[in-house]
Amino acid sequence: MDSEQQPVRIVIVDDDQLVRMALRLVIEGEPDLAVVAEAADGDAAITVVAEQHPDVVLMDVRMPGRDGLSATRELLARPSPPNVLMLTTFDSDDLVLGALHAGALGFVLKDTPPARIIDAVRTVAEGNPVLSPVATARVIAAATGPRSAHVRRPSREAALNRLSTLTERELETARAIADGLGNPEIAERLRISVATVKAHTGNLFAKLDVENRVQIALLVRDAED
Template sequence: MDSEREPVRVVVVDDDQLVRMALRLVIEGEPDLTVVAEAADGDAAISVVDEWRPDVVLMDVRMSGRDGLSATREILTRPSPPRVLVLTTFDSDDLVLGALRAGALGFVLKDTPPARFLDAVRTVAEGNPALSPAATARVIAAATGPASRDARDASRRAARKRLAPLSERERETARAIADGLGNPEIAGRLNISVATVKAHTGSLFAKLAVENRVQIALLVRDAEE
């Protein structure tokens, strides 16, 4: 990240004070990142975000009081909302999937090595998803596995209805995004230019009414369940 830019402003949300302190120590050791505030539950997180208008929110999902999923949904309704990176102890936490559907750009486990954790914060700050394809598949499988057949069928029908207006090339782009490919890789797979990939992706955002690529990936996977 350009050293002349203002540091990325981060809010840390977790109901464990020791976790907040540890995350602050890791983040404050980086010249391009700074923690501007902390919160111990979802309600406090919303207030802090409204006050400080951070670039990134590190959001725990399971907290006493208002949970991170509910808080994420409300925060992302704000004008020019911050990027949300979900914190969790378990990669099978069903609230993680809910947060991703709500618009969070990724998730990290709390025991992620510091270097990878900081990379995730920077990636999300730039508007890119911090989720590997393997992690995406693992969370989705864990979170949707126990769902009833009726619930899965309803989710599949809804997803297919949303995808129906897409052109064939837009569908191919959405499928590639769901596979975790970046723009250059998608261009190579579809034998088109990166500029065309960006155009198709922008069209997907508009037609599907989504905010990021993670939501596109989840929608494609819903349709295929």
């Protein structure tokens, strides 16, 4: 890290004090990251974000009082909002789907290895989405299930029309994303480099007018139904 560059400012929001302590220990071991505040619920999160102006908020999905979804919606509706990375144990997948629609850049499971949490924080700080393969697969299952209330699914014909703009390789990449694969696994399946996978994924975002990998996967699932 450049010695003159300021560390990424982070607020941790979780009702479990042990979770907050563990996340702080992991994050503060990195010289380019700094935890500037903690909060135990959505209302407190809104207050400390207004005071501290962080770059990233690690937001628990389910908390007593105001939950993470409601707090995320309010934060992202304000001027110059932070980037939000959701924390979840996946006991409430619909809330995570709602958070993505509210504008959160992604989500990580609470039992994600520390190194991957750090990578996710850095990625979100740069304004890029984070959706791990395992988490993506579980959210897709929730989104396509009969009880999902947060996703308005297009018709099969509409999905096919959108996918028809893709090249063969881009379509193969989209299908691999729908299978919950990460970039290294996609590269191995398609026998291409990770850099090429990233290029194809960027093209998918632009051509399909989507914001994250879950939306790509949902289009593929809709086209195949």
